[in-house]
Amino acid sequence: MSNAISISGLVKNFGHVRALDGLDLAVATGEIHGFLGPNGAGKTTTIRVLLGLIRHDAGSVALLDGDPWTQATELHRRLAYVPGDVMLWPNLSGGEVIDLLGRLRGGLDTSKKDKLLERFDLDPTKKGRTYSKGNRQKVALVAALASNVELLILDEPTAGLDPLMEAEFRACMEEDRSNGRTVFLASHILAEVEALCDRVSIVRKGKIVESGTLAELRHLTRTTISAEVTSNPGSVVGFNGVHDVRVHDHKVDFEVDSDRLDEVVRSLAPLGVRSLVSHPPTLEELFLRHYQDDVDLGSSETET
Amino acid sequence: MVGTGSLVRLILQRDRLRLAVWVILLVAVPLGTTSAFIELYPDAASREQLAATVSSSPSLVAVLGPLYDSSIGGLVTWRVGVIAAFLIGLMAVLTVIRHTREEEETGRRELLGATVIGRHAPLAAALIVAIGAGVLIGLILTGGFIGMGLPSAGSLAFGLGLAGVTATFAGLGAVSAQLTEASSSAKSIGVAGLGIAYLLRIAGDVGESSGALWVSWLSPIGWFSQLRPFAGEQWWVPALWGGLTLMLVGGAFAVSSRRDVGAGAFPPRPGPAEAGPGLRSASGLGWRLQRGALLGWGLGLGVLGMVYGGAADSIGDMLEGSPQLAQIFEQMGGEQGLTDTYFSFVVGVIALLAAAYAIRAVLRLRVEEENLRAEPVLATATPRSRWAWSHLVYGLAGPVLILALAGVLGGLTYGLISDDVTGQVPRVLAAAMVQLPAVWILTGIAMALYGLAPRHVGLSWGALIACLVLGQLGQILQFPQWTLNLSPFTHVPNFPAQEIEMVPMVLLLLVAIALTGAGLIGFRRRDIG
Structure with missing residues (x-):
């Protein structure tokens, strides 16, 4: 399977600020790839390099097997982009903007557009200046989703949407997945990425700190366990690979490194397990671990 | 409160x-x-x-x-x-x-x-x-x-x-x-x-x-x-x-x-649900965004041309009442000579206003970019140069239309009053059109700043104010000639008071082309946003 996006060693400086610091990224054709990171991590900068809007200082970037800077125009025919901050022309109606952006890309599926307008409950006759943030977002989403392109680049596409519309967006993504469209989804909404994405790359300070399927990422992380035992659970603190132990009478909550899980569960058994609940780490926890500053990590270590 | x-x-x-x-x-x-x-x-x-x-x-x-x-x-x-x-x-x-x-x-x-x-x-x-x-x-x-x-x-x-x-x-x-x-x-x-x-x-x-x-x-x-x-x-x-x-x-x-x-006092009207056939390219969008300003400036400067043209004829009335004055004016090139001086002066004023329009039209590029509306267009199959031209063209062709309109209406008004339509329309029109190379220099300055130093596009207005001060006050305040020479408007011929000289016009044109070209090349190479 070829890659829709492959980036290696990407560097971008804005004056003295290094926005991207050797970023590596691979997005396979046909997958929905989550691009996770806090504000200012370099998500939008990466997207702007991919769109040929800004030049990169070092590294290599390939988009749909082309060079995003020199072949921008040809490549843009094959992709659609939804910016994080959608601004519309104040005196153009939403419908006009949708048609215009579609035509500028080289075509729009009209029946698909009509369906999307209905699904997103968007009035296309309103002028740009009268739309709310969420509705501006919908205009850009409809324009992108209704075009027959092979790659969608979405920068925090649900930022202004209400939960109902967010669900609608997810449904659209599922359909795109089955149609084989590649989606590159930058987000800091973990639930969205968790629900949609085949693979995830986590960016921090201009570098990818983690990349893989959710299953692979969970492998590197801790499982949360809540247990109720018949004897004193205090000895759990001494187990290898156990963190954040909280003991209340006979109940104990703790996190355990995934590769120590087997060992820990065996050591738990002699304590007389009455109930045992374990759940894999949510992306939230994954995320917090990666973005916790070293100071915070230190303090949580001392708790154990 | x-x-x-x-x-x-x-x-x-x-x-x-x-x-x-x-x-x-x-x-x-x-x-x-x-x-x-x-x-x-x-x-x-x-x-x-x-x-x-x-x-x-x-x-x-x-x-x-x-x-x-x-x-x-x-x-x-x-x-x-x-x-x-x-x-x-x-x-x-x-x-x-x-x-x-x-x-x-x-x-x-x-x-x-x-x-x-x-x-x-x-x-x-x-x-x-x-x-x-x-x-x-x-x-x-x-x-x-x-x-x-x-x-x-x-x-x-x-x-x-x-x-x-x-x-x-x-x-x-x-x-x-x-x-x-x-x-x-x-x-x-x-x-x-x-x-x-x-x-x-x-x-x-x-x-x-x-x-x-x-x-x-x-x-x-x-x-x-x-x-x-x-x-x-x-x-x-x-x-x-x-x-x-x-x-x-x-x-x-x-x-x-x-x-x-x-909200305004006038409620906004809903727009069309679908884009019309004109809105299918960057140039279609450019027209949509620029047409109102072009119409407004064209009308405004056209009316100004008419008023100036109408005022020109009062010179004749004045001379009829005073034979001594008529004699003095005869020495200054006669009534026609005085009218010519007048027209070369007023087209200079109109040309400065046309240059203000041109700068505004070109800087629309920056407005679009700063308001994050350039990005979605440039992320489509629209090449950067085509998008830049979709606004730049108004900075170049807009002044042609505006000066032509002001010149024709000015000449027509004066011609109708003085019973010499066929003679005055081409004279006043030509007087307006020879200002174009100087106007395009300001278009070029705006484009060059936009392409090469986008954060400093405001300096285009500084250049216009400098031209205004040099042209309107330079002589009264007796600025040295080299400072007056800094303004492109110093170099266009004062037609019809003076003959048209081609050399300075061609030189101005070349500078304007160089500035515009530098801006376009700079824009294709720089980061957006």
């Missing part, structure tokens, strides 16, 4: 540079002119000679205003008074709209509205700052004139007059800001009102001898001349500004208290 004080401070903080430029410009020009006139016309005889030439030239009255006294103060009032009144009116309209409607349009007003701010506070604060700037300019000028030895009464009247004009047009800006949701439309309404006031005073002042002066009394700018600074001040005139200002401001507050924040 709670919070007005802190809003005033916020406006002063945000606009400190902008307001400083206005104040310096509007103080420096009258005071500089005064010091130049004191030096140039030290004795009464030389001043009377100048006054006689001016009064016999309705064209000068049309462009600059009437002359009521041949003292230094009277000459300064004639030379810069009406222009200063026009500019200070422009400052007032733009400042008020910028801090009222524009704030609402961008949503910043809502941010403030959620804090402890009375609902009328933003409008009150904008009015206080705009009128305050006018009063400050008036005070400095009054003090400055008195310091330079001009009579106190006239100095006070001049300053009071400018403050009155400021207040009235701040009021007009406040009303315009209530009417539409878009700040650009509000500015158009305000500036159109200012333009009408200027045109009314031309019509009245030029027709003064035929009893048409009452038309000037319809114009708040005309009132400035009728206050007669240094020429037997009519102290009741400021009451006119006061009354009109109270009506306008009262009206604005009344509308403002009835409407919702963000």
